[in-house]
Amino acid sequence: MRDCPMLASDSNFMKRLSLLNCQQSEMDENLLKLEMDLQLPKLKMHEHVPKLEMDEPLPKLELDEHLLKVEFDEHLPKLPHFKKSTSMYLVLLDLSNCQQLKRIPDFDEVPNLIKLILEDCQKLSQIHSTLGRLKHLVSLNFKGCVSLQRLSHSMGLKSLQTFILSGCSNLKLFAEIREDMDNVSQLHLDGTAIMNLPISMQHLKDLTLLNLRGCKNLLTVPHVLCSITSLKFLYLSGCSQIDQLPANLGCLVNLIGLDASDTSISEIPQSIGFLKKLKVLYLYGCGLVEEATPCDFGNLSSLQRLDLSENNFVTIPESIFQLSKLRELCLLRCQKLQS
Template sequence: MRRTIVYDEHKEPENRSRLWDPKDICHVLERHTGTAMVEGISLNMCRMNRDVKVHLAAISKMYNLRIFKIFVCRNMDENKWYICDCKDKNKFKLYLPQGLDSYLSGKLNYFQWDLYPLKSLPSHVSFDNLVELILRGSRLKKLWNHEVQAHIYQTFLMNLTELHLDWTAIDEVPPSIWHLSSLVRLDLKYCFRLESLSSSICKLISLEYLTLRGCVKLYKFPETLEPMEHLKYIELGHSLIQELPESIENLVSLIRLCIYSCKNIEFLPNSLCNLRKLEYIDIQRCSNLKKLPPLPNASFSLLLVHNERLKSLSELPSLCFCLSAMYCPSLENISNWKAPLLHHLNSNHIGGQTDLHGCENLDQNTRNIVLAGRGIFQILSGLKFGSMD
């Protein structure tokens, strides 16, 4: 039976089960004093008061280590991570003058190292029990060196559910990632060198969240050659995506699609209407967007703010309770759209709104529809609040 280790603040730092005081952790990393008692390390680098040179074998004695967390956080109460402030301006740093050859614990569940200074992970790392891997703002170009690649393909991270590689230097997603059958969240935002994404993404059978915001060299979203049963959320904002493929209809569980500030997009695929669960669409500030295809019937929120070239909207769903198309000066009409039907309304949709402020060229028919819709919501809101009394 495994003995439970209780944290004791009076013990020497290397004999505590969890370390979170920066002085204690720096002492352990510099002087190679960690022991089997240590099960967790959590170091906020913003609280360091000096540079630290990590000992070559600093972690090798901590073979019961389950949580290894080195992070950048300015605001401990809100747990906010400010990459723009911290990546180049963090006052004190951890240095690995000889690399990191320590043997990390095979019991490791959580590994986070913001601003990780090396170009790949150490060779001697056991990932069998790892659930989350976070390497935000690192100098990483590949996950592993060539020598361990073959082994990784067979046994890598089968329990991993979250992989955060945001703000890293990778120019392609390592192929072995497509073997992560348990991966739920893949975060690649602000990977400024990332140029493409493989169609093998459909092999991530458990994937629910995909974030590609700020990937300024990413011009193409991959074909999804097989249905992805669990993918619910895609964010492509501030990328150079030029188009979405017709095969996007294979994202059968997609609920939220965010492609804001994608200035290269002119059209969206007609197959978008086949996404029966798609509820929320954010296409703001896509300055070259000219036309929208028919949207899925489930879509009740559509954001189109600052789309200067958009001329018309057609076949909006009858359940589109939130339509924001402010400052679309070329928009002339919304055809085949009526105010949402009363019998479809429920408490989740009361308070929906249509905002077309700054759309100076709208025809009179569209203006009348908007006014009618606002009246309906005002009446129903009053009835709802009256019933609560």
């Protein structure tokens, strides 16, 4: 505390704080972690499920009470062809770690898929255009598909809720989003090579979480993104080429958590004061100075956690003392901070 006497002099502010970090420990990196488990709806199966028939044998097959689930061996070179008489029952297809899988054939053979997992299929580079016709698909996971460079030009998965492309490090183009794809609540593009987000992002009317962490090629955050008023969590940390946040950031009236750490932003938009529900704000490693913090910053009436570490503050911005619910303030490695 002796290293921050300016704070100590404001007794009312200090009584509100439960944690002031000026020196050693790191802020918990998982404060904004959102549980990703998907609860699949129970499906009513016919009393007598026909024997599963395929042109090629499956390495592993599981049938539980509510859904037909198929898992494949990691050395599988291609996807077996399902008989039409039984493929209609397949709702969960897990192809995780199929290291030799390079392309996926026609999805019309499995029209009732609800969950498709292609995690860590490192040679997968081609996705059949019929993927966009899976009208019942709720969860789609391409995490770690490092050979994937593009998706279908246009996607209209109207039931999709969770879309994961984390770690697809060669993915440069994100698909255009059709108007009927408005049920997506979570979109993970972290660690991809995308440079721009499509204007059609505005069709994601129910989006609550957008993860863009580590998108080092991403140039801007489009203003149209702030028209998605359902958004609650926005992760931009490590997007090193982003030098400003949208001027209309304050339109995200339901935003709870914002992480813009390790970006190149030089100032915080005035409209941030309209984020009345914002509870967690991370801005460490941006090189900010006092003038970058607007007067309206003090209007963040719900803010509880604030990380301003590794910035160039000489004094703590006055507006911070107006944050009535602030409980945790982190000022690690603010080398220029004076008493």
